[in-house]
Amino acid sequence: MSSTSHAFDISGSYELHNFETGPPETTEVTKEELVNIFETMYTMRRMEITCDNEYKARNIRGFCHLYDGQEAVACGIQAALAPEDSWVTSYRCHVLALMRGGSVSEVIGELFGKAGGVTKGKGGSMHMYNKEHNFFGGHGIVGAQVPVGTGLAFANKYKAKPGEPMNVAIACYGDGAANQGQIWESANMANLWDLPMIYCIENNHYGMGTSIDRHSSISDYYKMGNAIPGLRIDGMNVLSVIEGMKFAKEYVGAGNGPIYVEMMTYRYHGHSMSDPGTTYRNRDEIEFTRSNRDPVEHVKSCLQEADFMSAEEIKETEKRIRKEVQKEVMKAKEWATPEYKEVATDIYAKSLTPYDGTYPPFVRMPDFAKSFTFDV
Ligand SMILES: Cc1ncc(C[n+]2csc(CCOP(=O)(O)OP(=O)(O)O)c2C)c(N)n1
Numbered sequence: 365m366s367s368t369s370h371a372f373d374i375s376g377s378y379e380l381h382n383f384e385t386g387p388p389e390t391t392e393v394t395k396e397e398l399v400n401i402f403e404t405m406y407t408m409r410r411m412e413i414t415c416d417n418e419y420k421a422r423n424i425r426g427f428c429h430l431y432d433g434q435e436a437v438a439c440g441i442q443a444a445l446a447p448e449d450s451w452v453t454s455y456r457c458h459v460l461a462l463m464r465g466g467s468v469s470e471v472i473g474e475l476f477g478k479a480g481g482v483t484k485g486k487g488g489s490m491h492m493y494n495k496e497h498n499f500f501g502g503h504g505i506v507g508a509q510v511p512v513g514t515g516l517a518f519a520n521k522y523k524a525k526p527g528e529p530m531n532v533a534i535a536c537y538g539d540g541a542a543n544q545g546q547i548w549e550s551a552n553m554a555n556l557w558d559l560p561m562i563y564c565i566e567n568n569h570y571g572m573g574t575s576i577d578r579h580s581s582i583s584d585y586y587k588m589g590n591a592i593p594g595l596r597i598d599g600m601n602v603l604s605v606i607e608g609m610k611f612a613k614e615y616v617g618a619g620n621g622p623i624y625v626e627m628m629t630y631r632y633h634g635h636s637m638s639d640p641g642t643t644y645r646n647r648d649e650i651e652f653t654r655s656n657r658d659p660v661e662h663v664k665s666c667l668q669e670a671d672f673m674s675a676e677e678i679k680e681t682e683k684r685i686r687k688e689v690q691k692e693v694m695k696a697k698e699w700a701t702p703e704y705k706e707v708a709t710d711i712y713a714k715s716l717t718p719y720d721g722t723y724p725p726f727v728r729m730p731d732f733a734k735s736f737t738f739d740v
């Protein structure tokens with residue numbers, strides 16, 4: 365082991381379904397990598413806490429689903445995949461937008477409805493995309509992103525050069541979505557056609573206010589693909605997520621067909637801002653997770669175990685990131701709202717000419733004769 369890298373024990377992080385061997389039991393990480401992981405995850409945490417505050421100050425309106433508690437999942441996936449791999453997810457998408465080309469100001473600016481937001485202020489919390497960075501949303505309909513992800517995997521296989529590893533696709537969805545028929549229908553095709561597809565269940569134990577014991581007859585989500593192999597990962601340990609996802613990417617990218625990955629994780633906030641998150645679960649449960657399994661605290665303890673950062677240096681870094689996030693928020697607040705004419709741009713596939721900009725297209729106005737639709 366060199367002085368700037370450290371080996372961490374990640375044994376016990378995985379459970380396998382239809383695999384003889386799984387990811388490794390130790391992982392070697394450099395100082396630079398671990399510091400980068402910490403900074404990324406702490407930025408995610410601060411960004412989501414800031415969203416919470418801005419929402420309560422009524423600077424953000426509408427839906428808003430926060431990701432704090434689940435940071436190791438998004439950070440670990442990003443670290444293991446290549447930028448060319450396609451990623452699609454549910455409405456809980458702020459930090460994924462950050463991983464895929466967005467800045468804090470662009471994500472929060474989107475929530476403020478500003479023109480500089482990742483989707484030009486027109487999507488809001490649930491609809492962030494970045495095609496250039498192979499991020500395909502941000503979907504409000506539970507489970508709908510999974511067939512879309514399967515299509516992305518099909519495209520990646522179609523475009524791959526014969527004999528070379530394929531770019532992969534990943535669709536993240538919740539435990540509450542996992543029993544939907546469309547997921548199995550897509551997975552069946554992916555298995556028949558050996559698509560490079562990762563079905564990634566973020567098991568945060570609740571679908572809105574309903575616990576998995578009440579909404580699912582099976583709790584081993586990684587086994588749900590039946591013949592399709594599965595991997596359950598400790599989703600609170602970012603190092604386990606990275607190694608697990610490298611394993612998954614290699615498996616599907618080599619043409620073996622799809623995989624089910626279950627991330628064991630937890631959300632601290634309620635389902636969305638209208639849910640206090642404490643009526644259907646015990647406050648002690650949240651507190652217990654915060655004190656024993658917190659993914660950011662885990663990275664901090666790894667940094668100290670490896671002597672990569674002292675407690676003092678960690679505190680300094682946190683202070684710096686808190687300031688940076690605040691600065692990004694102030695910047696986004698200064699941005700303009702989108703121009704009225706922009707409202708329909710990039711929304712409909714067909715050109716909107718001769719739209720004259722007087723009324724929003726496709727919105728039914730009280731005087732229907734004034735509503736703008738295409739001539740059909
Ligand atoms: C088809 C559909 N049904 C219901 C809803 C309302 N709804 C939004 S989120 C949600 C729960 C999803 O829980 P889960 O899949 O576990 O994801 P999590 O919110 O925990 O990330 C429901 C029922 C919806 N958006 N779409």
Ligand SMILES: [Mg+2]
Nearest residue numbers: 538539570571
């Ligand atoms: Mg859930």
